[in-house]
Amino acid sequence: MDNGRSIIELVAQRQDRDQFRRKNWVGTFEEYLNLVRENPQVTRTAYQRLYDMILSYGVETIETRREKHLHYKFFDDPDGDGHDAVFGLRRPLKDLVNALKSAANGYGIERRVLLLHGPVGSSKSTIARLLKKGLERYSATDAGALYTLGWVDEDEPDDPAKIQWCPMNEEPLHLIPTRFRADVEAQLNAGRGEDDYHVRVDGFLDPYCRFIYQQRLKHYDGDWTRLVQDIRVKRVILSEKDRVGIGTFQPKDEKNQDATELTGDINYRKIAEYGSDSDPRAFNFDGEFNIANRGIIEFVEVLKLDVAFLYDLLGASQEHRIKPKKFAQTDIDEVIIGHTNEPEYRRLQSNEFMEALRDRTVKIDVPYVTTLNNEIRIYEKDYNNQTVRGKHIAPHTIEMAAMWAVLTRLEEPKHAGLTRLQKMKLYNGKTLPGFTDENINELREQATTEGMIGISPRYVQDKLSNALVAHPESHSINPFMVLNELETGLKHHSLINNEETKQEYRDLLGVVKEEYTNIVKNEVQRAIAADEDALTRLCANYIDSVKAYTQREKVKNKFTGEYEEPDERLMRGIEEKIDIPDSRKDDFRREIMNYIGALSIDGKKFDFRSNERLHKALELKLFEDQKDSIKLTSLVSNVVDTDTQQKIDIVKGRLIRDFGYDDESATDVLQYVASIFARGDAKKED
Incomplete structure (x- = not known):
């Protein structure tokens, strides 16, 4: 049995102290300049770093329906547990990455708010969470390294614990006076080709660092070279939990909203020490915009912001500046991403006071998935085993729930003779006579609301969970249990008030049940x-x-x-x-x-x-x-002779072996299919 010592030794063998030292590097300003000369990427903007982070996971070209498109592996959540993976949103993810690429190249989108827009549960928050987590991990790698500056203590310059680090994690090159920047850039970029990354010094020190800078410059009689000897540079690891470079802002009710949550607030305890509320040392630069500098800030339900907050948001996006209380405009360098749902966005469109925000927004539609296989993958993240919470999930249970969800999101086809179910199968890669790839693309283009309406994956996940606990007597859950939960839940669905819509969704449940019947009939036939x-x-x-x-x-x-x-x-x-x-x-x-x-x-x-x-x-x-020799229909009457029972047990064994059923669900399916044949035989007799 392992003891405490062996566990400690296990960790000791696997820890990487060299990596720890690289992450906690501290050096002089001169050493940092050498580092920049060797690796100019450390000075990248937030947009450049985020774009490079996505590309670092790899990009592959995938061809579907004779069209080639790029697949960004980052959105598969390769470093996580897969629960934040995004499926089936090829076009929205392409639009998002293209926007980041444009911003990274300085084409103008870096001065916009990236707005993820779509119905509830369409992965908007997941995408934002992925970007934040990815940027955190990337900043901890050598490729994603970035640095900030601090000031040694005047009285104890050799004490590293007394270094006053920049509260906004400024880029150290902001120390270089404006009139010298062009020459410094030229020297740092000397010898680099057109395709190489070039250092560019943009932005100025925040109020706190500017205050100390001016103090020290006076102390050294204007000798900048002596001032920078007081500078220390350290590696920055972005972290949402530590509130370093990753910010999240969620609006509260109007009475409790306070703009200082975004731009910081006065530290009243220090006013007595420094004598003024306009002294930057008596100010907490801990608003979400402050702490997200050099990284990314997420605005949850951004359009629910109070109008007063919008002025800060507009300045942050367009000018890359914020206005802390009592201080001048302050430069920031961060990706601003927000998300909102359809009702809030319609309110934005109809509000003339929001015109400035609309003008500074790049809207990226994030619809629901409309491809069955991708919808199935969403649920398999949580129900990826045949047994969950001690219960067996019968074959096609998740598939039927996903099928219904996708059908609710599709528009009724305008093509004569094409049903919504057939349309869903076409989208899922099936072939139908008379339909080419061009026809299928036309179907998608004709639909204006597909994916922006319909049932949320969260609703389906909730009902799958309900089905797992609602049948304590059963060791297996089957599609009918889940479909019944889905139908029952419609009565009290908080987002569907239209009775016609509810009835439409109930009718689609009937379509799914019919499709399931055809599938299991085929499986039983094949098993026999x-x-x-x-x-x-x-x-x-x-x-x-x-x-x-x-x-x-x-x-x-x-x-x-x-x-x-x-x-x-x-x-x-x-x-x-x-x-x-x-x-x-x-x-x-x-x-x-x-x-x-x-x-x-x-x-x-x-x-x-x-x-x-x-x-x-x-x-x-x-x-x-x-089928007549097996007498499958005898299951309905529960009168089964020994010979027939043996034959039925063989069929049941094949269902378990070849199709993934357990004993209970195989019995249920056989009895269900038997009842179908019994009804068919009864009709023939009539």
């Missing part, structure tokens, strides 16, 4: 017809008949030894399962024989599993032949 030996024999008989038919020969009966006509009833019984009309049977049979002949020429043996359509037809035919 999964007798490989029987399939092989059926295929051999079919091929023998087809060969004889196409060559106008007879088939030798293996039992009687006599030659008989090809079994037309068998051939049509199989071909009809895949909708081969009687008029096309000759063409289809020749295609099969030509395919077998081509394989033979290449020295390959025909395997029915390699032909998807024929494989499916054989399974359906075998199911039709065997």
Whole structure:
């Protein structure tokens, strides 16, 4: 058994003290200049650093529907646990990264507020959280390093504990007087090519550092070279928890909003020490704009800000300056990102007093996912195992919930004869006769509100959780349990007040239930017809008949030894399962024989599993032949003889082995499908 010493030794072996020293580097201003000359990227702006951080995770080109697009791996949350990964938002993420690239290059967007706009639960907060977490991690790497300045104590200059560090983590190059900056930049950039990063000194010291700078400059009789000997430079690691370079502002009710939360406030305790409330040493530069300098600030529900706050936001975005109480305009360097939902954005559009904010905003629409596979991945982040909280999740449970959510977000297709379900399948990569990639792109372009309406993933996640706890007697949850939770919840859905919309969503639940019925019927059919030996024999008989038919020969009966006509009833019984009309049977049979002949020429043996359509037809035919012998419908009456029970247990075992069911959910599915067949048999008798 491990003791305390072994655990300490485990940590000791894995700790990286060299990395710790790099992260906690402290040096002189001269050493920092040498560092800048060697690695000018340490002076990047906040936008440049954020853009480079995203690219550092890699970019890959993916082709879908003959279109190539870039996939930024950062948004897969590679350093996290995957819970903040963003799925299916290719266009919004592309727009966001393009905006950051433009801002990094100084094309104007760096003077705008990046506004993520979309319905509730569409990943706006997740994207902002990813950016903040990513920037934190990046600042701790050598590639993402940045530095700030501090002032040694005049009385105890050798005591590192007495260094007065800049409260806003200023770039140390701001110490260089304006009239010398062009020459300094030229020297630091000497020898660099056009594609290399070039140092540029923008901005000025904050009020606190400016005050000390002027004091020290007077003390040294204007000798700047002596002043910078009092400077120490240290590495900065951005951290939201430590309120270093990462800020988050969330509006409160109007009575409690205070602009000092953004730009800092007077420290009344220090007024007595310094004698004035306009002395920067008696001011706390701890507003969200102050502490987010050199990094990123997130505005939660930004359009709920009081108008007084908007003036600070406008100045911060357009001028890169804020106005702390009692002090002059102060330079900041930070990415400003906000997010809002549709009702708040409509209010912004209709408010003439908000015109200035609209003009300084780059809106990036973040809709709900409209591709089924990506919606499924959202839920699989939390329900990624077949067993959750001690309960088995039956196959298709998450898929059906995701299918309903996506259907609520799609517009009714304008294309005649196309259902919303078919449209969803097209979006998900399925093919339908008569629909090309261009047609599918046109469908997306024609829809103006898709993804901006519909059910939130949060609602579905809540109902999945409800289903897990609402059936204590059951060891497995199935799609009907979840779909019933989804339908029940609509009665009290806080965001849906329109009864027509609620009824539309209930109708879509019916569409999903019908689709689920077709899926499980097919699975049970395949499980019944999964007798490989029987399939092989059926295929051999079919091929023998087809060969004889196409060559106008007879088939030798293996039992009687006599030659008989090809079994037309068998051939049509199989071909009809895949909708081969009687008029096309000759063409289809020749295609099969030509395919077998081509394989033979290449020295390959025909395997029915390699032909998807024929494989499916054989399974359906075998199911039709065997379902009566298995007496599946006897499950409904609960009167099952021993022989039939053995056959049913074999089918149940295949469902568990091949399709992911457990014993309870396999039994449920068999009974459900049996009830469908029983109803079908009853209709035939009528």
